[in-house]
Amino acid sequence: MKPTLTAQQLEVLTLIANGFTHDEIAERLRLTSQAVNDTSLRARQHLGALTTPHAVFLAVQAGILKRRRGRPPGPPRRLLTARQAEVLTAAADGAPLTVVARRLDIPREQVSARLSEAYLRLGVTHLPRGQRRAAAVTAARRRGLIPPALKEAA
Incomplete structure (x- = not known):
């Protein structure tokens, strides 16, 4: 049945x-x-x-659902939340977590948590700790999730 x-x-x-x-x-x-x-x-x-x-x-x-391939058309899934993108952008220059927290006026623990979430979503958690932030920033910029780096004046 x-x-x-x-x-x-x-x-x-x-x-x-x-x-x-x-x-x-x-x-x-x-x-x-x-x-x-x-x-x-x-x-x-x-x-x-x-x-x-x-x-x-x-x-x-049971034949209730049809076998499908991939997601149906719809709004694209956001890879990062707005807050994760904001924290990653603020931390893109490699500043210590306390400095980033001060810039955003949020606790250091929140900065750490949002960065960890972003690393997971961007697929860089397999890298050594010291390389995760740079890899996440590069991946996020490449995908257009955070603004590109500002060109330095010569």
């Missing part, structure tokens, strides 16, 4: 299957993040799945 999902459960599961985060789904469907979480949980329960990826797999196997 084929399990049945509500239209909303099917829509949420389809978006999850296509790589959208719960926050992106909430924005797209004009729901709260909690509503998306609850809908996802109910879909998992109806399918007898242990995890959301397992639910997607079971839904595809």
